[in-house]
Amino acid sequence: MHIDDETLTNHGIHAQKNGRVLILACGALAREIIDIININGWSHLDLHCLPAILHNTPERIPDAVAKAVAEQRERYGEIFVAYADCGTGGLLQARCAELGIEMIEGPHCYSFFEGNAEFAARGEISAFYLTDFLVRQFDAFVTKPLGLDRHPDLRDMYFGHYTKLVYQAQTDDPGLTAKAKDCAAFLKLDFERRFTGYGDLEAALRPL
Template sequence: MHIDDETLQDHGISAQGTGDILILACGALAREILDIIHINGWSHLDLQCLPAILHNTPEKIPDAIEAAVRDHKECYSQIFVAYADCGTGGLLQARCAELGVEMIAGPHCYSFFEGNAVFAAHDEMTAFYLTDFLVRQFDAFVTKPLGLDRHPELRDMYFGNYDKLVYQAQTDDPALTAKAKDCADFLQLEFERRFTGYGDLETALRDM
């Protein structure tokens, strides 16, 4: 399935109705989840992704997940939510508990990509993180929403307390690494690349 990043950002993707278990995920994870499904030949898993842009308004995520669960609960034997807390302050976890659906553990995708235990051990309060998706969509999720394309002087206000940009690479793509380095230079941060692969995301899906 070919999906462009703008579609994943603004619209997400609909379930295909081809599996027994539905994964409800953020559009920012679509490529990774589809790759995991393909690599492992998991025909029992189906995927629906909500728009990645919901991360700019995380308070809307629990209601969006609930609507998707109610729309699909009669069609699947199980629904799994591939969102972490994602800035909802525990509201998504509480909503999933009310709906009787499981969700992936962790505070956000940066944590479960690296592995929740490993990420917690880093204790990096002054690091700004990017994934493959966010490197590709840096302008849409960082530059334009923060107004840095129009007012670059705001960089210090937003990023003055950060000291490095950590690129968590899900794939080994030199072009993405180069672009991530450009993002770090734009934000005037030190650059670090970590190849995480799919981390706890693949582990969680393997248990489905």
């Protein structure tokens, strides 16, 4: 998902350096971050998103973040990275430390949406998680990349060790809940919905 300059301008968050902070985010978080900015009236925060599809190749995330920081640094006094570790094995944290910028704590967005402490306490090992974004983009990020649209028999290979699908809902949207239930049925998993709201994401942005 890409947020272009026109979209940013339409949300009243076009960039200039003095007194402004850039949120460099995963495209999967764009809608939620824009909502948080608008709800709180944080007009000094600007948003630049990298493609959400990078999650399919997490080893590329640190370099992509570093490149974006290099491109944007002259325009901002502060940059905050709205990524968790996201499968980089600590490499993103190390790169952010080298660059002298902060990032969201947690192993992935499923953790910080639920709240890192609560997520860790659950200790779930057989749950497959979806957020609002992933429910909307289920075919693009799950069905097609895994080939389940062409080879449904692969379902047991990929998901045989899961027992339930947990939908972490950022919004109260009956349509998304219905679609999440369909996703669970498609994967032959039990269904659970948890309303998380923005979890630790909003808390991480508030100090900015």
